[in-house]
Amino acid sequence: MLADADSDGYAAATRPHNSSIKQRPARVAVVSRPEDIAPTLDEVAALARSSGTPLEIVPQATGHGAGAPVGKGAVLLDTSRLADVSIDPESRVAMVVAGATWSAVNAAAEQHGLLGLAGSAPSVSVSGYTFGGGIGWLVRRDGLASGALRAVHSVDGSGRSRTAADDATDEVDRAAMWAFRGAGGVGSLTR
Numbered sequence: 001m002l003a004d005a006d007s008d009g010y011a012a013a014t015r016p017h018n019s020s021i022k023q024r025p026a027r028v029a030v031v032s033r034p035e036d037i038a039p040t041l042d043e044v045a046a047l048a049r050s051s052g053t054p055l056e057i058v059p060q061a062t063g064h065g066a067g068a069p070v071g072k073g074a075v076l077l078d079t080s081r082l083a084d085v086s087i088d089p090e091s092r093v094a095m096v097v098a099g100a101t102w103s104a105v106n107a108a109a110e111q112h113g114l115l116g117l118a119g120s121a122p123s124v125s126v127s128g129y130t131f132g133g134g135i136g137w138l139v140r141r142d143g144l145a146s147g148a149l150r151a152v153h154s155v156d157g158s159g160r161s162r163t164a165a166d167d168a169t170d171e172v173d174r175a176a177m178w179a180f181r182g183a184g185g186v187g188s189l190t191r
């Protein structure tokens with residue numbers, strides 16, 4: 001549900017980890033489940049249509065990478081409550097939802113003698129970090145975090161759920177993997 005500046009939750013959602021950046025979006029949406037992202041984006045589209053003003057969607061997991069002010073032309077999508085992580089030790093693959101941090105991944109991974117390709121700050125989210133390329137301590141030995149990305153479940157700009165992967169049937173989903181591997185992404189990641 002979209003909340004305006006007078007609502008509970010707006011102040012907390014617009015206080016990014018990088019507190020030097022000012023955030024005053026038109027609305028905030030604090031989602032509690034990955035499934036809430038698609039209907040939230042529909043709500044943003046309806047608001048943009050009814051007001052006749054385009055609205056940019058700014059997903060934010062932790063605000064660690066907040067690099068530019070967010071103003072009235074945007075809706076902030078706060079995914080910080082989406083924190084689930086699961087590890088398949090056999091395939092050595094982690095499944096994370098939008099707001100999961102590297103500290104949560106590595107706390108689960110180390111129980112299997114594994115380690116994710118994290119950066120230096122444990123509070124950074126897997127999604128934002130990986131979409132920026134993911135250059136961490138282990139880059140020389142094991143490569144970029146984005147190089148280890150297997151698939152991205154996301155919602156695109158028209159509210160459609162998509163799965164990007166190198167072997168996806170649709171060429172758009174194969175091309176999206178390129179963007180998710182360092183070009184900042186082309187949708188709102190759910191998982």
Ligand SMILES: Cc1cc2nc3c(=O)[nH]c(=O)nc-3n(C[C@H](O)[C@H](O)[C@H](O)COP(=O)(O)OP(=O)(O)OC[C@H]3O[C@@H](n4cnc5c(N)ncnc54)[C@H](O)[C@@H]3O)c2cc1C
Binds near residue numbers: 067123184188
């Ligand atoms: C001042 C500063 C200092 C830093 N210091 C360190 C450091 O010491 N160690 C370190 O490891 N990194 C550091 N970083 C790097 C940086 O914070 C991360 O690499 C990363 O981008 C943060 O990801 P986040 O998701 O936690 O942050 P966020 O700010 O929440 O997101 C970062 C970007 O990812 C996008 N994004 C987030 N979630 C989604 C989603 N679900 N779908 C689509 N896009 C999404 C956001 O829109 C945003 O563009 C620093 C960055 C800054 C600006």
